[in-house]
Amino acid sequence: MSNDAQSRTDDDSTFTEVQQSAEFTDLRRRFRSFVFPLTGAFLAWYFLFVICAAFAPAFMSHKLVGNINVGLVFGLLQFVSTFAITIVYVRWADRHFDPVAEKIRNHVEGGGQA
Amino acid sequence: MSSPAGIVAISLVCLVTVGIGAFGLRLSRTTSDFYVAGRSVTAGWNASAIGGEYLSAASFLGVAGLVYSLGVDMLWFPVGYTVGYLVLLVLVAAPLRRSGAYTLPDFAEARLESRFVRSLASGLVVGIGWLYLIPQFQGAGLALATVTGASPSLGNLVVALVVVANVVAGGMRSITLVQAVQYWIKLTAIAVPAFVLLAFWARQGGPAPAADLSRTWGQVLGGFGGREHPVYSTYSTILALCFGTMGLPHVLVRFYTNPDGRAARRTTLVVVGLLGVFYLFTPVYGVLGRIYLPTLPAAVRPDSVTLLLPQVVTPGTLGALLSAILAGGAFAAFLSTASGLTISVAGVIDQDLLAPRLHHRGGGDVSRIQTFRLAAIVAVVIPYAASLLTVNTSLADTVGLAFAVAASTFCPLLILGVWWRRLSVVGAAAGLVTGGTLALSATTITVLGRPGVTHSGWLSALLAQPAAWTMPIAFAVTILVSLATPSRIPPGTARTMVRLHAPEDTRSSGAAPS
Numbered sequence: 276m277s278n279d280a281q282s283r284t285d286d287d288s289t290f291t292e293v294q295q296s297a298e299f300t301d302l303r304r305r306f307r308s309f310v311f312p313l314t315g316a317f318l319a320w321y322f323l324f325v326i327c328a329a330f331a332p333a334f335m336s337h338k339l340v341g342n343i344n345v346g347l348v349f350g351l352l353q354f355v356s357t358f359a360i361t362i363v364y365v366r367w368a369d370r371h372f373d374p375v376a377e378k379i380r381n382h383v384e385g386g387g388q389a
Numbered sequence: 390m391s392s393p394a395g396i397v398a399i400s401l402v403c404l405v406t407v408g409i410g411a412f413g414l415r416l417s418r419t420t421s422d423f424y425v426a427g428r429s430v431t432a433g434w435n436a437s438a439i440g441g442e443y444l445s446a447a448s449f450l451g452v453a454g455l456v457y458s459l460g461v462d463m464l465w466f467p468v469g470y471t472v473g474y475l476v477l478l479v480l481v482a483a484p485l486r487r488s489g490a491y492t493l494p495d496f497a498e499a500r501l502e503s504r505f506v507r508s509l510a511s512g513l514v515v516g517i518g519w520l521y522l523i524p525q526f527q528g529a530g531l532a533l534a535t536v537t538g539a540s541p542s543l544g545n546l547v548v549a550l551v552v553v554a555n556v557v558a559g560g561m562r563s564i565t566l567v568q569a570v571q572y573w574i575k576l577t578a579i580a581v582p583a584f585v586l587l588a589f590w591a592r593q594g595g596p597a598p599a600a601d602l603s604r605t606w607g608q609v610l611g612g613f614g615g616r617e618h619p620v621y622s623t624y625s626t627i628l629a630l631c632f633g634t635m636g637l638p639h640v641l642v643r644f645y646t647n648p649d650g651r652a653a654r655r656t657t658l659v660v661v662g663l664l665g666v667f668y669l670f671t672p673v674y675g676v677l678g679r680i681y682l683p684t685l686p687a688a689v690r691p692d693s694v695t696l697l698l699p700q701v702v703t704p705g706t707l708g709a710l711l712s713a714i715l716a717g718g719a720f721a722a723f724l725s726t727a728s729g730l731t732i733s734v735a736g737v738i739d740q741d742l743l744a745p746r747l748h749h750r751g752g753g754d755v756s757r758i759q760t761f762r763l764a765a766i767v768a769v770v771i772p773y774a775a776s777l778l779t780v781n782t783s784l785a786d787t788v789g790l791a792f793a794v795a796a797s798t799f800c801p802l803l804i805l806g807v808w809w810r811r812l813s814v815v816g817a818a819a820g821l822v823t824g825g826t827l828a829l830s831a832t833t834i835t836v837l838g839r840p841g842v843t844h845s846g847w848l849s850a851l852l853a854q855p856a857a858w859t860m861p862i863a864f865a866v867t868i869l870v871s872l873a874t875p876s877r878i879p880p881g882t883a884r885t886m887v888r889l890h891a892p893e894d895t896r897s898s899g900a901a902p903s
Contacts, residue, residue: 299887302891306890307808310479313479314479314480317475321468321627321631322624322627325465325620325623325624325627328462328623329619329620347461350468351669353468353472354467354468357468357472357475357661357665358658358662361478361657361661362658364478364479365654365658368651368654369651369654
């Protein structure tokens with residue numbers, strides 16, 4: 276059972292107030308406007324691989340060095356790109372998301388919870 | 390074939406697992422410790438533990454088996470297993486941590502304020518967990534039979550017993566330690582033989598697979614192995630793996646073992662790296678298998694190709710030794726994933742099924758730990774019995790179906806629950822029921838149906854990889870029913886949304902996190 280949230284005694288009005296505040300709306304908007312396009316972009320990148328494989332088999336089986344063809348390099352890049360995307364997200368969250376979140380926290384602690 | 394080295398390796402892995410489990414028992418004190426390790430686990434340990442828990446029979450043996458039998462398209466499995474963590478991280482990880490819910494049913498109840506939706510979620514956790522446990526037991530049977538020549542059902546039993554002993558004795562704290570160690574055992578066990586085999590391959594001039602074979606086997610989406618509609622199947626697999634990870638019962642709870650959101654992100658980054666490194670090695674066995682083992686002996690499943698390969702490439706002591714290392718690593722994979730799943734499934738059975746009844750009847754005599762232990766036994770016995778049935782699907786395919794069920798049920802619940810204020814109780818319930826029924830039916834037909842009847846043409850492709858249609862249907866049902874029943878939006882939605890999206894310390898300043 277979740278045991279930290281229920282034990283609080285503060286009233287609902289603080290939460291409604293926070294939810295409607297400009298900062299909170301801005302925080303959610305910032306998060307969504309970064310994370311949703313990011314998700315869409317990396318899914319598109321993975322699907323692109325399949326599309327290439329289905330409709331451009333000649334391109335994918337083009338040999339680069341020895342037995343190593345474009346498809347294989349493309350496939351290995353998927354691992355590298357997954358790691359790279361995760362780094363991009365973590366850096367964004369550290370630099371741009373956490374500071375705004377910090378501001379809201381100070382606001383709530385100063386005004387809401389007396 | 391019978392190999393003493395293999396028996397030694399498997400016994401050693403089992404003993405080390407039980408030993409560390411017993412050691413961890415001394416560290417765990419309270420029920421809270423039992424569940425989430427008191428949140429005292431560092432990011433490096435935690436990432437190793439996530440990797441250790443996640444790399445299952447499907448990863449260790451199944452991916453190589455699929456690449457071997459169905460061609461290079463199957464490389465999507467390892468990529469999808471990794472991307473699932475990225476999707477989980479960016480879309481739901483942080484809000485879920487803040488929700489204060491330890492498990493998926495906890496989240497369902499907290500967000501929707503409904504015992505009924507909680508019960509649905511509990512049933513699904515148990516269903517997905519059991520579906521995921523079956524191939525772990527089967528993989529163990531396969532590995533033990535390949536290395537020692539024992540009856541295939543013996544390995545199922547060994548893993549089931551060790552998992553029960555481990556979970557009953559230790560709980561979560563010891564499991565975190567065990568899982569972290571398991572990752573490094575698995576990586577060593579898959580990497581060292583791969584390097585040795587590749588060295589042999591290079592010394593022999595790097596032979597390629599037979600030319601007629603490589604034309605279809607080596608061609609992406611070439612339909613090798615008789616699998617029809619490869620484009621649809623590949624898309625559906627990617628969807629299931631990307632969106633199913635967030636709904637797996639044993640994944641979510643790991644995010645609570647991080648002290649804060651920043652550490653959770655660090656942990657995920659390390660996890661993606663650790664998984665990527667591991668998955669570089671598994672396809673090597675599938676590809677080398679195509680070169681050195683063009684045909685498998687009768688009645689041998691492609692899933693054993695990893696274990697058979699060393700004996701073919703370098704017969705003799707070295708081959709036996711490498712096989713033994715691989716068998717030990719494979720056992721580590723079965724034990725760790727099965728332990729993690731058992732904890733999650735047992736937690737749900739305990740909380741939602743056993744504890745309320747036993748406490749009621751026993752008048753408080755029955756302690757929390759005791760019911761948890763009983764639940765752990767129930768959680769293992771049923772999938773163990775099911776694992777003795779004959780199934781049509783390979784290890785990685787069965788695991789893929791568990792992902793598909795998760796993607797069709799918990800994914801809509803989590804994504805809409807976290808991001809959409811208008812989600813209603815009725816909508817969430819309808820989505821879970823629809824997605825769960827469709828995906829579980831497709832799974833049952835695929836796993837148990839008679840080959841030849843249900844295994845050809847479009848219908849078979851749709852049933853074998855259901856996520857591409859069941860997931861959108863589940864989303865659509867959830868959204869449409871929610872829009873039709875605005876009066877059933879949970880009254881506390883505004884409060885819950887702030888809790889999910891406001892920074893963590895806003896809440897914990899009032900109440901100390903437990």
